[in-house]
Amino acid sequence: MTPKYKAIIVDDEKLARLDLRNVLSTFEEIEIIGEANNVSSAELLINKLHPNLVFLDIQLRGESGFDLLDKIDFELDFVFVTAYDKYAIRAFEVNAHDYLLKPVSPERMQNTIKKLAHDAEKETANFRRLNYDDVIFLMLNNRYRFLRIDTIVAITSDADYSYVYTIDKTHSITRKTMKEWEHRLPENHFCRIHRETIVNLDFVSKIEKSFSNSYQVYLNGFEKPLLMSRRYASRIKEKFV
Numbered sequence: 116m117t118p119k120y121k122a123i124i125v126d127d128e129k130l131a132r133l134d135l136r137n138v139l140s141t142f143e144e145i146e147i148i149g150e151a152n153n154v155s156s157a158e159l160l161i162n163k164l165h166p167n168l169v170f171l172d173i174q175l176r177g178e179s180g181f182d183l184l185d186k187i188d189f190e191l192d193f194v195f196v197t198a199y200d201k202y203a204i205r206a207f208e209v210n211a212h213d214y215l216l217k218p219v220s221p222e223r224m225q226n227t228i229k230k231l232a233h234d235a236e237k238e239t240a241n242f243r244r245l246n247y248d249d250v251i252f253l254m255l256n257n258r259y260r261f262l263r264i265d266t267i268v269a270i271t272s273d274a275d276y277s278y279v280y281t282i283d284k285t286h287s288i289t290r291k292t293m294k295e296w297e298h299r300l301p302e303n304h305f306c307r308i309h310r311e312t313i314v315n316l317d318f319v320s321k322i323e324k325s326f327s328n329s330y331q332v333y334l335n336g337f338e339k340p341l342l343m344s345r346r347y348a349s350r351i352k353e354k355f356v
Contacts, residue, residue: 122168255287308343
């Protein structure tokens with residue numbers, strides 16, 4: 116069986132990493148491709164190996180596993196593995212797929228892997244790619260409304276929700292993830308410029324280089340530019356060629 120997930124383990128305790136690796140070794144869906152013991156080494160490892168799943172401890176000798184989320188500018192599945200239950204609410208606020216308490220049993224890990232597979236199937240099943248002139252019916256600001264795809268200027272994320280900005284200079288919240296939007300929006304017109312941002316290319320007025328190899332994307336109708344991370348810069352350049 117080909118592994119569905121290439122994963123890394125982030126924990127400051129070597130024995131804890133070993134215990135988790137032993138539990139995961141019985142699951143063919145998971146391939147462990149690396150380990151890290153702090154936030155900075157985890158960041159380097161993720162940028163080098165490009166895993167799609169991270170098993171992450173929260174307390175890392177003076178650091179927090181939550182700090183790692185702010186340093187990664189592309190979408191990953193995170194599963195928190197910790198000795199403390201007090202961080203559970205915050206973990207799900209940042210859209211973690213699961214929250215495991217040490218020591219993790221094989222039975223509990225199996226439930227986590229089933230949940231990961233179920234969520235992945237749910238996000239991709241029956242999602243046809245939309246056309247630019249399509250109209251979709253969805254709940255915006257707690258009311259069902261029709262939305263024309265070509266009126267969307269930008270979309271930003273907020274955990275399991277997203278904000279949709281339209282040409283009438285309003286924005287509405289809806290229960291859709293960025294992954295779902297990215298799978299459905301027409302690729303010739305929309306581009307992801309950050310882990311938390313998708314823009315309509317028809318409304319891009321200019322792109323300027325900013326600090327730390329990042330860029331600022333200016334949109335017609337937006338007063339302030341949106342940040343584009345280095346990782347996504349090549350995507351938008353390809354679409355403008």
